Amino acid sequence: MDKLSNVFGENVFNDAVMRARLPKATYKALKKTIEEGKPLDLDTANVIAHEMKEWAVEKGATHFTHWFQPLTGVTAEKHDAFLNPMDDGTAILSFSGKELIQGEPDASSFPSGGLRATFEARGYTAWDCTSPAFVKDGSLCIPTAFCSYNGEALDSKTPLLRSMEVISKEAIRVLRVLGNTTAKKVIANVGPEQEYFIVDKKLYDQRKDLILTGRTLFGSMAPKGQELDDHYFGAIKNRISDYMKDLDTELWKLGISAKTKHNEVAPAQHELATIFTTTNIATDHNQLVMETMKKVALKHGLVCLLHEKPFAGINGSGKHNNWSINTDDGENLLNPGKTPQNNKQFLLFLSAIISAVDDYADLLRFSAANPGNDHRLGANEAPPAIVSIFLGDQLSEVVRQIVEDTDGNYLSSSKLKIGVSTLPDLPKDATDRNRTSPFAFTGNKFEFRMAPSSGSIAGPNTILNTTVADVLSKYADRLEAASDVDAEVDAIIKESLKAHHKVLFDGNGYSDEWVEEAAKRGLPNIKSTVEAIRSLVAPKNIEVMSKHGVLTDVEMHSRYEVHLENYIKTINIEALTALEMAKRDIIPAVIKYSTSLAESINAIKSTGFDADVTAQGETLTEISKLTASAMKKVKALESAISTACSKEDSYDQAYSYRYDVFEALNSLREDVDKLETLVDSKYWPMPTYTELLFHV
Known part of the structure; x- marks a missing residue:
């Protein structure tokens, strides 16, 4: 491997490359667009496009594509060659500023929630110059926003970019009143942690459910799961280690700061974390992380599973969205300092976040919602569906004393004495961590732990940015009109915390007591x-x-329809897959084994010996009962699908899929999983959990 520092970013048209290749005037103009939002004229764009093309061709690129993020949850790209034929039979390589700035994919073929019909196909992609272009698979990829002919957002990037501008605007207003005259903008930063499973491709190819749905629709628990806690942070198997090394290298080439890797709690589960960067770039990078994970796995004869719950009975996968806000001159606005009780700026921003999470808990919960996460939230590895905030002992005490208007002692950082002379004293944080909290303060940032492993982080961050900005805008209105700013700051903090401290909870989020307490507090449990x-x-x-x-109102309603449609289609695919597996694979295999068992019993009896066939008979009886029950549940699932499909309203249909189809599928699974434990493994038509989880 080349020197790591040379590998990092080698396929990215980053700031260093632009500074080296672009004329100074062009580089300055582009930087003004990136940093200040200044418009970019076509002549400047032409110069940038030419140098971008020359650089990309040197990297082996033959095509360019506008790389965008429609409402499918994955990325999209349409590739055009740099090659342009000439009249004399030759060809030249060209790439114009117009081609760089704007593309035109078919908007009607992507989810739009009614914004685009089949006969209204025109849509546009617009260059997002704040996220650097990169070369991937022989194409120059240009990060873009995607909108309709009428300008409505059809992607996840556009609202995210809008939200970043909004939180910057409102936070700067607050900072100006507080006396900060140097910061020009406030930047929302994110460091996502990505969990995933790895299975052997040969085994994966034998599981129709994994291929079509990303999760096992059937499967009895292996004799060993995660109960020994031996996989978490354990030594990484050689095959997985080789995969992780290649994954790191490919990500580093794309300028993605893959930093931490380790085994997760469940067998065959792992995690990769990247370093903080701007929310926009972090979102783009996370999409590339998921895509690269899958591609690199195939090269190693493996398959990467990003579904939130690919295996029942063991931990599922999430995505921890570590979110902070910083000024462009380097100040972290969520840094409490050594005495947070005296840090009014920090307390003001903390109050805004607490208020936003309380007021818009339902939106934040939605941002973590997808069919896969329904299996995960509230289980042992994931926070509950009730949105609450963990602050830790020190900040919770600060808030309590502000709310109750009392004084007292505050916890502070100290040294942790381990009791072994050769070991150093360790700095001890002023607060513990809480893995059961959906939204936890972790020193100088908030960790949103509910996000689904397969989803884009654009949604949670768009909502965080916007709702916090909304509260800050109200604070700014009051502060700008105040005659005594300092007194008004105190009043805002106290009023906000008194009104919203009900969303704070530092205890066990898995407990039944918390569910009851949350209901008393009026917190939604969606x-x-x-x-x-x-x-x-x-x-x-x-x-x-x-x-x-x-x-906009229209864009919100369109997303409502898109997400309902996605849920309906996802559960429908799962149900149809389960029916096909049950009717064509599982039940025929069970009948074949039952026949063999019956023939064995008859053969033993025909010998005339007084042999005891009670065990065989009991097994055959139990299998026969379960098979008959499974067939009834197959018909019940078919009926549930038919009932759901008959619903005309999209919400009613989705609701029926959730509470009729989904439950019927789970009921069928109960019988099938019991059958798996009784049928001879030679007859069972697919790899078991033992093979999938431990044969890597």
């Missing part, structure tokens, strides 16, 4: 994706998103 989607059309949520120009 248990499924279907109910969560309704938050998109709640009047207060439409108002906050449209007020700040992040998503």
Whole structure:
């Protein structure tokens, strides 16, 4: 491997490359566009496009593509060759500023929630110059936003970019009143942690459910799971280590700061974390991380599973969204300092976040909602569906004393004495960590732990940025009109914390007691994706998103329809796959084994010997009963699908898929999983959990 520092970013048209290759005037103009939003004229764009093309061709690129993120949850790209034929039979390589700035994919073929019909196909992609272009698979990839012919956002990037501008605007207003005259903008930064499973491709290819749905629809628990806690942070197997090394290298080439890798709690589960960067770039990078994970795995004869719950009975996968806000001159606005009780700026921003999470908990819950996450939230490895905030002992005490208007002692950082003379004293944080909290303060940032492993982080961060900005805008209005700013700051902090401290909870989020307590506090407990989607059309949520120009009423309603449609189609595919597996693979295999067992019993009896066939008979009886029950449940699942499909309203249909189809599928699984434990392994038509989880 080349020197690591040379490998990092080698396939990215980053700032260093632009500074070296672009004329000084062009480089300065582009930087003004990136940093200040200044418009970029076509002549400048032509110069940038030419140098970008020359650089990309040197990297082996033959095509360019506008790389965008439609509402499918994955990325999209349409490739055009640099090659252009001439009249004399020769060809030249060209790439214009117009081609760089704007593309035109078919907008009707992507989810639009009614914004685009089949006969209204025109859509546009617009260059997002704040996220650097890169070369991948022989093409120059240009990060772009995607919108309709009428300008509505059809992607996840556009509202995210809007939300970043909004939180910067409102946070700067607050900082100006507080006396900060140097910061020009506030930047939302994110460091996502990505969990995933790895299985052998030969075994994967034998599982129709994994191929079509990303999760096992059937499967009895292996004799060993995660109960010994021996996989978490354990030694990485050689085959997985080789995969991780190649994955790191490919990500580093794309300028993605893959930093931490380790085994996760469940067998065959792992995690990769990247270093903080701007929310926009972090979102682009995370999409590339997921794509690269899958590609590199195939080269090693492996398959990467990003579904939130590919295996029942063991931990599922999430994506921890570590979010902070910083000024462009390097100040972390969520750094409490050594005495947070005296840090009014920190307390003001903390109050804004607490208020936003409390007021818009339903929107935040929606941002973590997808069919896969319904299996995961509330289980042992994931936070509950109730949105609450963990602050830790020190900050919780600060908040309590502000709310109750009392004084007292505060916890502070100290040294942890281990009791072994050769070991150093360790700095001890002022607060512990809480893995059961959906939204936890972790020193100088918040960790949103609910996000689904397969989803884009654009959604959670768009909502965080916008709702916090909304609260900050109200604070700014009051502060700008105040005659005594310092007194007004105190009043805002106290009023906000008194009104919203009910969302704070430092205890065990898995306990039944918390569910009861949360209900008493009036905190929403939105248990499924279907109910969560309704938050998109709640009047207060439409108002906050449209007020700040992040998503209009029309765009919110379109996303409501898109997410309902996605849920319906996902559960329908799972149900149809389960039916096909049950009817064509599993039940025929069980019948074949039952026949063999019956023939064995008859053969033994025909010998005339007084042989005891009680065990065989009991097994055959149990298998026969379960087979008959499974066939009834197959018919029940077919009926549930038919009932759901007959619903005309999209919400009613999604609700029926959740509470009729989904439950019927789970009921069928119960019988099939019991059958798996009784049928001879030679007859069972697919790899088991033992093989999938431990044969890598």
